[in-house]
Amino acid sequence: MAEQTTPLAAMLDAFDSARGEEMDGVWAFSASWALLMRDVDVALVVEGLRDALDVVRETQESPAELFGTGREHADALYEQWLAEGRLVLDDGVTTWRDAVVVGLWMSVLFAAALVVLLVVRDQAGTDELLRAGAISLVVGLGASFGQAAWSRRHRGSTLGADVLADARWSIELTEILRSRYAMSGRRVRTIIAEAQHHVAESGRTVEEEFGTPREYAARFAPDLARRARWMSGAFAALAILAAIQLVDGFDWTATAMTAICCWWAVREHRNALRHRAGGR
Incomplete structure (x- = not known):
């Protein structure tokens, strides 16, 4: 075969x-x-x-x-x-099965980094390894399921048949731009208002004028800088939570988790600055 x-x-x-x-x-x-x-x-x-x-x-x-x-x-x-106007973004992790697979892979990578550190420090006891595995599962699966839930927001709308076609189009576009394109609420409201103003003058529906919400969204650039800032903030929060465990005394697992999360937070902050400088 x-x-x-x-x-x-x-x-x-x-x-x-x-x-x-x-x-x-x-x-x-x-x-x-x-x-x-x-x-x-x-x-x-x-x-x-x-x-x-x-x-x-x-x-x-x-x-x-x-x-x-x-x-x-x-x-x-x-x-x-x-x-x-041909930029198409991937839906990302949009099924719970994908979220489990991706989360487990993230957990394995995270656990590997913790285990290496524990072995180097000669701290690889049974309790420490079990604790590192549990922390890795929580971080990996938590991040993956959070991403899946966020990515599925634009698919989760249950709009009734009484919702007008143009209103339905605007709602779907709003959810796509807010979730997958990471745009601010102000920017999205401006885009929606401009589209509605245009069709009010043309007398056509928004879908006749601009295509589907996904097709119209392809005309815009994702706010990569804003997305990176959110990621940086999320990792910084995880680093703080991990560091709290050090209040009662030094612990290599908590230290490793704090260091890794700080590294990711700084990395995403640099990405945000780079995207901002590049106008993205």
């Missing part, structure tokens, strides 16, 4: 074989990772890489020489799709 693979994995393999250079596959992975970390839909990522692959095959030059670094090419694709 042939080994199954995803379209993205097949695309990375295609870069490896295009010129017989493994570094081309590394470049493609770097570009795809940068886009996926911005929640770009995987199908759109594959499409962007396919265009680059065609050029690499035709010219037999390295993608780095043709397009710059993987991250630079990812930035260029993101801006291009945004300008063309």
Whole structure:
């Protein structure tokens, strides 16, 4: 039976074989990772890489020489799709089954970091390992289920048949922009008001004028800086909760959790500054 693979994995393999250079596959992975970390839909990522692959095959030059670094090419694709109104964001973790799988993987990674620290400090007793595992499960599954609940907000609306089509469209667009695009309430209200003003003058419905809420949302850039600020705040809060455990005395597990959460908080804060400087 042939080994199954995803379209993205097949695309990375295609870069490896295009010129017989493994570094081309590394470049493609770097570009795809940068886009996926911005929640770009995987199908759109594959499409962007396919265009680059065609050029690499035709010219037999390295993608780095043709397009710059993987991250630079990812930035260029993101801006291009945004300008063309073709930017599609992935729904993220939207099913509870996905949330369990992702949460367990996050827990494993978090537990591995704690276990390494405990082993290095010769503190890897049964009680310490069980405690590290429990903390990892709480953090991993809690973060994953929280993300799933947030991502499903725009799908959870149960609007009655008595709600007018234009009002339904506005509500769905509001939920998409607030959850998946991380926009502020003020920005979303402005977008909705402009759309309603436009259709009031045209005499058409908003869906006739702008398409579905998801299609119209694709015209706007996600507020990556605001999302990063929220993430930074969340990790800072976790760091404070972990640090509280140190009040009664020094503990390596609590110290490790505090350090990891502080690192993530600083990382997201830097991302927020970078996105703000770039106008995103």
